[in-house]
Amino acid sequence: MANASTDTIAGKTRAGLSREEALTQYHTLELPSPSEEHWRFTDISGFDPDAYAVAEAAEVARPDSMLDLDTAGTAFAGEGGIEIVSAPDGVTFEPLQDHELLGSLVGVSDKLSAQNAALWRNGLLVRVPKGVELDKPLYARVSNSASGGALFWRLLVIAEELSRITVIEEYASDSPALAGYTNAAVELFVGAAAKLEYVSIQNLSTETWHFASHRARVDRDAELDWVAGGFGSRKGKVWIQNDLVGSGATSRVTGAYFADGSQHLDYDTFQRHDARNTTSDFAFKGALRDTARAVWRGMIRVEPDAQRTNAYQENRNLLLSKRAGADSIPGLEIMANDVRCTHGATNSPVDRDELFYCMSRGLTRGEAERLIVRGFFQDILDRIEFPPVRAAVAQALEARIPKA
């Protein structure tokens, strides 16, 4: 709504709170309710964050990965700790301690972010010095393994000027029916003329409540290429915000999701253009089956000085059953005039004409439907540059496409 941008992550962020202050906020604030604009279509009234135990140090689980990677650095994290398996030379890849930039992008904006700020124990710090380029990705797998446990996670990535790296983050559950709660805060700093590829794939159990705030600050002539994959979790909300703060900054976010059963996914995205000649391009596609629901919100905000902005946002949902549902709420707030800002949103079932055509060529209905679903996602997959990630996302989608 009109004031949407002020009540997104940016507006209410209070950085620099101590853990005690954040804990007070956590206890003071109410759980977001559907009377709040951003939570209108995501009702989490059945969720009690206090019902999940904050685990003591325990063994970090290593469930199977969706990705087949050759990494420069690998970390595994869970409720009880973080293990750095390997780290590249010349790059900081270590457990996150207190850091001056911590909380400056994702601070305390609501009860859940306050809880993360107060209670997080394990996180990862990635800092790539000026001009350093890594050919292989840095990889972190965040897994919940404690039944009834809460997992708080923080990732802080600082890509200094002219550096080039890929950071891949994977959320997974140790067992498919694990009941849990994950709460993540991710802060990405992309320095001048740096390039960061960031991949965040979520394949948690369908009994896990998942809340995450991801926010990036993209500096002059820097490039951010982001892939978000959402396949698991029960219900929750994922915030994605890009602040384009330097002239020539570019961000591209590619999202693919597939939900079935009674899953409820929520992506709340915000493209903030705060400098001239900046470009952002968000494209999210999702397929929904059974009684699954997806909420997608997007806001492009162009500040008065951000002339020559080019911004795009897109959300398309393919509805594979009668009882699946989707809410698409794109939005534009434009305060500069020399801009090109567009968005598109569609919701549709499998096209009967396409289905008929495929079946007239001899395919069974199931085969035809699979083909159409694959085709629906193809342009999203084509946007993913890193081959193992593209393969993993394609594989995850394929696994969900209804069998013939």
Next chain:
Amino acid sequence: MSTTETEVVAEIGADYKYGFHDPENYVFKSRRGLSPEIVREISAHKNEPEWMRDTRLKALQYFEARPLPDWGGNVAEIDFDSIYYYIKPTEKQASSWEDLPADIKNTWDRLGIPEAEKNFLAGVGAQYESEVVYHQLKDELESQGVLFLDMDSGLREHEDIVREYFGTVIPPNDNKFAALNTAVWSGGSFIYVPPGVSIEMPLQAYFRINAENMGQFERTLIIVDEDAYVHYVEGCTAPIYSTDSLHSAVVEIIVKPRGRCRYTTIQNWSTNVYNLVTKRAVAYEDATMEWVDGNLGSKLTMKYPAIWLMGERAHGEVLSIAFAGNGQHQDAGGKCVHVAPNTSSVITSKSISKDGGRGGYRGLLEVAKGATGVKSKVVCDALLLDEESRSDTYPYVRVDENEGVSTEHEATVSKIGEEQIFYLMSRGLSEEEASAMVVSGFVEPIVKELPLEYAVELNRLIQLQMEGSVG
């Protein structure tokens, strides 16, 4: 546009064209502010039936209980206690043009009503202040059984119809401003079109605000019976005053099976008016409802004409133009709610922001469970003419049914293309003329849906707005 026409338009003046006002001369004026006593007074003064008085009082409670909306425009500055909620301008309705008081005629002369009259308009019900004082309905409409009255007369003369439909499309507690309107409404149009009657000429009513700090709360109820058709045209202008004025109308429309209703508004209140309007129509089987909504004036407009598609194969269209100039906020839009299967809708929005104005689109497209086979498309385009202006787009799409349902939404925001301006200038136009022409072309898809005299008026108003747009 030729140079001579530019000159003609320029002569109309940089001052607000309709910013004159006549000395006040009222028969009855309520006290400032709002209370159950004032509501009772209004109701008693109008000799209303008890049920209407009770509805008003109940609505007042709803109004007081509801908070001001915290979205859209800034309405916090409205001082509800300094507003006159009811003013009755002359003692009785005039029956012919000659009988009208001179100052009222004078006002309308400036608005071009007599010319409109000459142009074979089907009927003119012009609203001066809170109550319609002049009404003419062509004999042929009367003989067809068409009712076209001001709402107060409608309640007096056709209480049974009013009671059956009043508040059924927009309940008193729908939102804060609908509640306010229900409590203090006065004037507006009451139209009933009997089955099978198709009214070829648009029905028109002009609305004006004249007393300082006077709210205008007209209430319009249109019932289009089976297989009937009506096009209702509402145009608004208001004199400029120094303190803010509030306009909060409610328009309810019922389109029965196979009926068709088109409702056209050109809103051009002076730029101190808050225009907070609730408009909603229900369309039954095979009915068609169309809103054509142009917003050029006012300080703040919050208006989202809505269509509830209640019967199978009903079709809805909303065409919206918003032009936001200096100090203006046009929060316009449209809503289509598909309740029945195989219904379809199209929302087309064009907004232009200039001189620091804020224009935009806010809307809803909803497909309820069970509404299979729905097709809907929402297209919003915005033009930003300078660096100070702002454009917002807040579309909502909610789909609860998938079988055969397809929804599309697209929006763009951009400035006038440099190549377009360059091309037109290379053909001999000045930069200002070229910009005006591009803007006219931008709104063309909606202007072409207007009756001729409105299309001309709208184009002139846009040209007026575009004056001095190129430094």
